[in-house]
Structures are given as structure tokens and as C-alpha cells.
Amino acid sequence: MDIKTVGIVGAGQMGNGIAHVFALAGFDVLLNDITQGALDNAVGLIDRNLERQVARGKITEDERKAALGRIRTTLKLADLGQTDLVIEAATERETVKQAIFEDLLPHLKPTTILTSNTSSISITRLASRTDRPEKFMGFHFMNPVPVMQLVELIRGIATDDPTYKALLKVVEKLGKTAASAEDFPAFIVNRILMPMINEAVYTLYEGVGSVKSIDESLKLGANHPMGPLELADFIGLDTCLAIMNVLHDGLADTKYRPCPLLTKYVEAGWLGRKTQRGFYDYRGEVPVPTR
Numbered sequence: 001m002d003i004k005t006v007g008i009v010g011a012g013q014m015g016n017g018i019a020h021v022f023a024l025a026g027f028d029v030l031l032n033d034i035t036q037g038a039l040d041n042a043v044g045l046i047d048r049n050l051e052r053q054v055a056r057g058k059i060t061e062d063e064r065k066a067a068l069g070r071i072r073t074t075l076k077l078a079d080l081g082q083t084d085l086v087i088e089a090a091t092e093r094e095t096v097k098q099a100i101f102e103d104l105l106p107h108l109k110p111t112t113i114l115t116s117n118t119s120s121i122s123i124t125r126l127a128s129r130t131d132r133p134e135k136f137m138g139f140h141f142m143n144p145v146p147v148m149q150l151v152e153l154i155r156g157i158a159t160d161d162p163t164y165k166a167l168l169k170v171v172e173k174l175g176k177t178a179a180s181a182e183d184f185p186a187f188i189v190n191r192i193l194m195p196m197i198n199e200a201v202y203t204l205y206e207g208v209g210s211v212k213s214i215d216e217s218l219k220l221g222a223n224h225p226m227g228p229l230e231l232a233d234f235i236g237l238d239t240c241l242a243i244m245n246v247l248h249d250g251l252a253d254t255k256y257r258p259c260p261l262l263t264k265y266v267e268a269g270w271l272g273r274k275t276q277r278g279f280y281d282y283r284g285e286v287p288v289p290t291r
């Protein structure tokens with residue numbers, strides 16, 4: 001199937017990045033969220049990120065304008081029914097994702113491929129609640145989407161070959177690299193990355209190091225581009241906790257127990273960069289550690 005139009009549900013940090021790269025690659029994009037404010041913020045951010053790419057000579061001004069011209073927004077989920085490919089990128093909560101697919105189903109044309117950008121949730125289970133489990137896949141982009149090369153492709157138990165091949169072609173058109181992962185909790189990247197982040201929070205919780213010393217240790221001692229706590233803030237602490245809970249519940253192993261300090265930050269609403277406060281406070285000129 002030749003995919004030309006893409007519907008994206010959720011205009012948060014992942015939804016806007018996904019819209020950005022699809023528009024730049026020539027797809028027509030329809031972006032949906034529940035508030036006009038979220039849609040306006042997303043388009044503003046895409047514009048600024050495209051401008052940054054122009055300033056760095058990565059794309060031309062004409063390409064920036066053309067990409068922006070390919071992005072439309074809507075508050076009506078039903079409008080996405082006529083697109084060739086839907087990418088769900090809403091909050092990492094299974095009930096939210098299930099409700100989105102249920103609401104979308106009556107409006108979908110029969111050939112539309114359904115995907116979720118979930119970081120951890122079972123693709124087989126999400127697919128089983130739709131009318132087309134064979135046309136359903138995990139389509140997992142990395143943050144920040146315009147920069148990161150990898151896309152994880154996760155087949156549910158029922159996903160058919162034409163669907164998998166169609167998504168491989170899309171990844172190629174985006175100029176990214178696909179890695180196939182089996183459908184088990186948190187797939188590959190987060191199965192490995194998130195326990196490391198959770199361990200960094202335990203290291204802080206147990207007083208082994210401060211926010212600054214933990215991040216510096218991994219940046220300077222292991223050459224990571226960001227320290228694990230800085231990265232957790234960048235991903236969103238709510239998303240990190242949700243992924244740890246999926247690992248803990250799905251694999252029933254205490255080694256995936258979310259750190260109580262991570263839970264406390266989420267309960268406080270200190271979700272990282274997106275709320276201006278997490279392991280760092282971002283409200284001033286430079287980020288200041290909160291512990």
C-alpha cells in the first residue's frame with residue numbers, strides 16, 4: 001500500500017516531532033489533540049525546529065515552507081478516518097490509547113493502517129481491541145524525533161507482512177533506520193534504557209550521589225550525551241514511571257520496581273521539562289538540581 005496521508009493523535013513532544021519529519025519527507029499530515037492550545041503550541045514548535053534546521057543548513061527555506069504547508073490540525077478525531085496511516089502518540093496510558101482507537105474505528109476507511117508510538121504497552125493487546133489487528137503495529141520513534149535515527153517496529157501477534165513492509169517503506173522514506181522488536185514489555189530500547197534511568201533515581205534516593213554527580217558521572221564517565229536524570233526530565237517523568245510499571249507488571253520481576261522517589265516526583269506534578277520542574281528546575285536561566 002502506498003502511504004501518502006498520515007493522521008497523528010496527540011500533539012505533545014512526540015506528536016509534533018513525528019508531524020515534523022513526515023511533513024518534511026513529503027507526506028500530508030493531519031495532527032489531532034484535545035485542545036486548540038496543544039495544536040497551536042505544536043505548530044509553533046515545529047516552525048521553530050524547522051527554522052533551526054534552515055539556520056544550520058540542513059534544509060532550505062523552500063523545504064521549510066513546503067513542510068509547514070503540508071501540516072493541518074483538527075480537534076475532531078473522526079477527521080483522521082480518511083488517512084492512509086494513523087500514528088497514535090497520546091499520553092502513555094493504556095485506557096487513553098484504547099479509547100482513542102475505539103472512537104476512531106467507526107470513521108476509518110478499510111485500508112488504514114493503525115499504529116501506536118507507545119514506549120512500552122502491548123501492541124497485541126491494543127490491536128485486539130480494534131477491527132484490524134492484522135493492520136496494527138507498534139511504530140516507536142525516539143525523542144527528539146527530528147534528530148534520532150532509530151524507529152522501532154513492533155509486530156503484534158496478528159500483524160501481517162504487507163503492513164510490516166508498508167511501514168518499512170515509510171521509515172526508508174523518512175531517511176531513518178528501522179529495528180524490529182518482538183512484542184514484549186517496553187520492546188528493546190526502553191527495556192534497556194529505562195531500568196538504567198530507574199537505577200539512577202535509586203542512586204539518588206539512597207544518597208549515593210547528588211543529581212549533579214550522577215549526571216556528570218554518566219556524561220563524563222560513560223560518554224552519554226545527557227545524564228540519566230537529565231534524560232528522564234527530557235522524556236517526562238510520568239512517561240518513565242508508566243514504562244517502569246509496564247515492565248514491573250508485565251515481567252513480574254522485582255528488578256523492575258519503580259523507585260519510590262520517581263513516584264513522588266510524578267505525584268507532585270514535577271514531570272520534568274514539560275512542567276518546568278523535575279530532577280532540575282527549569283524556571284530560571286539555567287537548570288538547577290532539585291536535590
Ligand SMILES: CC(=O)CC(=O)SCCNC(=O)CCNC(=O)[C@H](O)C(C)(C)COP(=O)(O)OP(=O)(O)OC[C@H]1O[C@@H](n2cnc3c(N)ncnc32)[C@H](O)[C@@H]1OP(=O)(O)O
Nearest residue numbers: 049052056058119141142143144146147189190225226235
Ligand atoms: C522514552 C522512549 O520511549 C524512547 C526514547 O525516546 S528514549 C530517549 C532517546 N533520546 C536520547 O537518548 C537523547 C539523548 N540526548 C542527545 O542525543 C542530545 O543531548 C540531543 C540530540 C538531544 C541534543 O544534543 P546537543 O548536542 O546537546 O544539542 P545541540 O547541539 O543543540 O543539538 C544537536 C542537534 O540536534 C538538533 N536538535 C536538538 N534538539 C532538537 C529538537 N527538539 N528538535 C529538533 N532538532 C533538535 C539541533 O538542531 C542539532 O542539529 P545539528 O547537529 O544538525 O546541528
Ligand SMILES: NC(=O)C1=CN([C@@H]2O[C@H](COP(=O)(O)OP(=O)(O)OC[C@H]3O[C@@H](n4cnc5c(N)ncnc54)[C@H](OP(=O)(O)O)[C@@H]3O)[C@@H](O)[C@H]2O)C=CC1
Nearest residue numbers: 010011012013014033034089090091092118119141143235
Ligand atoms: N517522551 C518521550 O521521550 C517518548 C515518548 N513516547 C511515547 O509517545 C507518546 C506520547 O508521549 P509524549 O509526546 O512524550 O507525551 P506528552 O505528554 O508530551 O503529549 C501527549 C499529548 O497527548 C495528548 N492527549 C491526551 N489524551 C489525548 C486524546 N484522547 N486525544 C488526543 N490527544 C490526547 C495530551 O494532551 P494533554 O496534555 O491535554 O493531556 C498531550 O498533548 C506516549 O505513548 C509515550 O510513551 C515514545 C518515545 C519517546
